[in-house]
Amino acid sequence: MSSVVKNRNYLLIRGKIAGSGLVLNIFNVYAPQSVLAKKLLWDELTQVISDSDGFWVLWGDFNAVRYREEKKNCSLKQSCVDNFNNFIFDAGLIEYSLRGRKFTFSSANGRKQSKLDRFLINPGFFNSWPEASVEAVSTFLSDHGLILLKSVLVNFVARPLRIFDSWFDRLGFQEVVVKALKKDLGCHGPPDTILMRKLCDLRVDLKVWRDEMLKKSSEKVNLPSTDLGNIQAVMEERDLTEEEEWILLESKKVLKEEEERKSSDFRQRSRIKWAKDGDENSKFFHAMINCRKASILFMAWRLMAFRCQNRRLSKRRFSGF
Known part of the structure; x- marks a missing residue:
């Protein structure tokens, strides 16, 4: 770690990754509720990112969504959505797809849900860890769930040797x-x-x-x-x-x-x-069964048509004789 910047709405830690010397900037963000205050925060973060080099990782409670589908039973302010998307575009940030859960915030009664917490990274970080993933974990201690950024693809399960x-x-x-x-x-x-x-x-x-x-x-x-x-x-x-x-x-x-x-x-x-x-492939197997049924019906139709044609030819030959 080389420097720390403390702000009312974010904590910035800057340093180098051990063993590689690559510069890494980590933002822990807690955005305000007001649309205007969030817009001022986005402008400040964009300026900080443009003035420094290295990898950028921003995570936390952004108090904003990017699309209507990221809210359930909640009001949506389109100006807030547009400001947030413009900030992500202007800062050149990328978002990993969320796994585990669809929403990260849930009210006490579970009626209102939103995706307020997320990870945003720059292309340099994404190119270094393209297989990284973000996972949302449920918790009963808070109305916000935990989000984990896994930058290393870890699989402790050995590939099984199938014996036939x-x-x-x-x-x-x-x-x-x-x-x-x-x-x-x-x-x-x-x-x-x-x-x-x-x-x-x-x-x-x-x-x-x-x-x-x-x-x-x-x-x-x-x-x-x-x-x-x-x-x-x-x-x-x-x-x-x-x-x-x-x-x-x-x-x-x-x-x-x-x-x-x-x-x-x-x-x-x-x-x-x-x-x-088997349950996951039920749609596939049902489609295969339907295809086979269609093939059988088609072959039966062709066989009937062939028989009818032979009967007509036989009648013609008999009448001609």
């Missing part, structure tokens, strides 16, 4: 699991810690085995697919020999087994996805 049922019959799967669990990692501590280390090591080994298995499966399918295409081309010209018939049957067998494994994996994935977000 078809893997259990694959060559080498059981050996990899047994070898990983029997491996001495040389770690000491509570049993749950040792088990976690073993599972992490098993995860790494299974990833290596999975990549090799998928590569071998691809190579295994390429040759039968090529042989099948060549033999089908020969079938159109001449009869097949016994050796070619055997190659044809074996190629179909290999491709059918691989297709059955893929179908099994697809079914398992669909069950996982449905169990995870």
